[in-house]
Amino acid sequence: MATIDLLGKQIEVDADGNLVNLDDWNEDIAKEIARTEGIPELTDRHWLVINFMRKEFIEKGDGPTVRRLTKESGVGTKELYALFPKGPAKKAARIGGIPKPKGCV
Amino acid sequence: MKKLLILGAGTGGTMMLNKFHKALDPMEWEITIVDHIETHFYQPGFLFIPFGIYKEEDVIRPKRDFFPKNVNVIMEEIDKIVPKENKVYLKEGTELIYDYLIIATGSEIAPEETEGLKGDLWYNCIFDFYTIEGAMNLAWFFEKWEGGKLVINITEFPIKCPVAPLEFAFLADWYFTEKKMRDKVEIHFVTPLSSAFTKEKCAEVMADYLTEKNIKTTVDFSTGRVDNENKKIISWDEMEVPFDCLVTVPTNKGNSCIERSGMGDELNFIPTDKYTLQSKDYENIFVIGDATDLPSSKAGSVVHFQSEVLFENIMSLINGKEMKAKFDGHANCFIESGFGKALLIDFNYETEPLKGSYPLPVIGPFKLLQETRMNHFGKLLFKWTYWNLLLKGRELPVSNEMTMTGKQIDEEKE
Numbered sequence: 422m423a424t425i426d427l428l429g430k431q432i433e434v435d436a437d438g439n440l441v442n443l444d445d446w447n448e449d450i451a452k453e454i455a456r457t458e459g460i461p462e463l464t465d466r467h468w469l470v471i472n473f474m475r476k477e478f479i480e481k482g483d484g485p486t487v488r489r490l491t492k493e494s495g496v497g498t499k500e501l502y503a504l505f506p507k508g509p510a511k512k513a514a515r516i517g518g519i520p521k522p523k524g525c526v
Numbered sequence: 527m528k529k530l531l532i533l534g535a536g537t538g539g540t541m542m543l544n545k546f547h548k549a550l551d552p553m554e555w556e557i558t559i560v561d562h563i564e565t566h567f568y569q570p571g572f573l574f575i576p577f578g579i580y581k582e583e584d585v586i587r588p589k590r591d592f593f594p595k596n597v598n599v600i601m602e603e604i605d606k607i608v609p610k611e612n613k614v615y616l617k618e619g620t621e622l623i624y625d626y627l628i629i630a631t632g633s634e635i636a637p638e639e640t641e642g643l644k645g646d647l648w649y650n651c652i653f654d655f656y657t658i659e660g661a662m663n664l665a666w667f668f669e670k671w672e673g674g675k676l677v678i679n680i681t682e683f684p685i686k687c688p689v690a691p692l693e694f695a696f697l698a699d700w701y702f703t704e705k706k707m708r709d710k711v712e713i714h715f716v717t718p719l720s721s722a723f724t725k726e727k728c729a730e731v732m733a734d735y736l737t738e739k740n741i742k743t744t745v746d747f748s749t750g751r752v753d754n755e756n757k758k759i760i761s762w763d764e765m766e767v768p769f770d771c772l773v774t775v776p777t778n779k780g781n782s783c784i785e786r787s788g789m790g791d792e793l794n795f796i797p798t799d800k801y802t803l804q805s806k807d808y809e810n811i812f813v814i815g816d817a818t819d820l821p822s823s824k825a826g827s828v829v830h831f832q833s834e835v836l837f838e839n840i841m842s843l844i845n846g847k848e849m850k851a852k853f854d855g856h857a858n859c860f861i862e863s864g865f866g867k868a869l870l871i872d873f874n875y876e877t878e879p880l881k882g883s884y885p886l887p888v889i890g891p892f893k894l895l896q897e898t899r900m901n902h903f904g905k906l907l908f909k910w911t912y913w914n915l916l917l918k919g920r921e922l923p924v925s926n927e928m929t930m931t932g933k934q935i936d937e938e939k940e
Contacts, residue, residue: 502762507746
């Protein structure tokens with residue numbers, strides 16, 4: 422299993438580069454991953470999406486797709502792409518410390 | 527009398543009807559199938575229509591030609607399923623009850639999900655090739671087209687037959703080369719994925735073919751809207767791709783009756799156990815093919831492999847036995863690469879498409895993940911197999927579980 426260095430700690434990641442253990446995650450880690458993904462600052466709207474992703478993953482065992490995010494998180498598709506360019510579900514999952522949602526093939 | 531009800535008479539529904547008709551005692555069981563369209567479409571054939579390789583008559587047959595005698599056929603649209611009452615209501619008011627229900631209602635394109643897609647340019651210079659109407663209109667358009675920017679765009683995943691848009695690009699390259707106008711057509715493949723295909727190893731091979739055939743590729747493009755006036759597709763993050771002819775693969779959704787029944791996810795696909803094919807919510811409901819939410823490909827070969835599992839499991843349940851059959855996600859797809867050649871890929875939930883031969887080691891006759899003429903003949907022969915064996919539920923000489931026999935494990939990673 423590969424590891425990456427985040428804030429001076431070696432943290433386990435899967436083949437997609439997402440965190441393996443939910444417990445390795447905290448808000449500072451999230452901010453650090455966001456920076457490497459080209460998002461310099463996480464706003465309240467980012468957090469709304471990230472927290473929704475984590476909640477869905479913990480409840481259902483899989484993160485939501487963009488479609489589900491749009492329907493359930495209260496953030497529209499257009500804004501999702503502005504917040505997390507290129508792949509909102511994929512990027513928010515990585516920053517939220519959960520595996521890439523299965524719906525994002 | 528016990529009642530087995532099948533919703534949908536496409537590939538999955540028709541195969542299940544034939545299997546159960548043979549297996550169940552007619553004195554004990556009443557089998558009913560419901561659909562509202564009389565024509566069976568050989569959907570893999572739609573790909574060939576825009577290029578004049580197949581005509582309409584190659585891909586249509588009456589559904590009733592594939593139904594056994596002594597089953598109830600109801601041609602009426604489904605209104606909704608009420609699983610708690612074991613009932614299905616049809617649009618004309620018919621009420622059906624069941625002991626066991628098989629849902630095989632498939633998936634369909636939903637161009638109305640994308641702003642501007644079904645606007646003024648629809649079937650003028652924007653076409654789909656997932657319906658007979660789209661494929662036929664595109665064939666007429668291509669016949670007279672003088673060239674320009676041809677954009678092939680996948681709106682979002684999941685889609686039916688994820689290899690079809692790539693095949694379309696390859697066949698377009700061949701078609702316009704034969705017409706001696708390839709230099710006048712700029713082919714551009716635009717996908718929301720981060721690579722050419724859903725499976726990594728195959729994506730690399732496909733990317734090489736795209737480059738070799740001078741097909742431009744844009745990845746990470748999630749289509750937000752279509753600008754009809756300026757002929758552009760625009761992504762959610764404001765990237766723009768201009769077109770003269772847009773071949774779109776619109777959003778795919780499950781049948782609207784699933785939405786009315788409150789049984790589907792946000793795209794009307796039904797939560798289904800990925801191994802047993804039983805509905806996650808109801809013990810006496812099973813789901814097959816495109817109607818499921820499984821992480822397997824939505825394709826006819828997948829339905830075929832699922833049909834064996836579904837049959838065994840329902841028979842076990844009927845006989846009070848444990849359901850033992852497990853679907854492994856097996857898919858097997860020919861990929862037309864143009865100029866009379868094709869590739870073949872064989873994979874499942876766990877194993878990516880690998881090189882090798884199929885179905886037999888060394889002998890093949892088909893080569894996996896390599897371009898050969900034999901693979902192309904395999905694809906064309908499959909039409910005969912489909913009409914004559916598959917739909918009638920006959921055994922095919924291939925295993926429904928994926929096997930590693932004949933496959934080469936990646937030497938570079940060893």
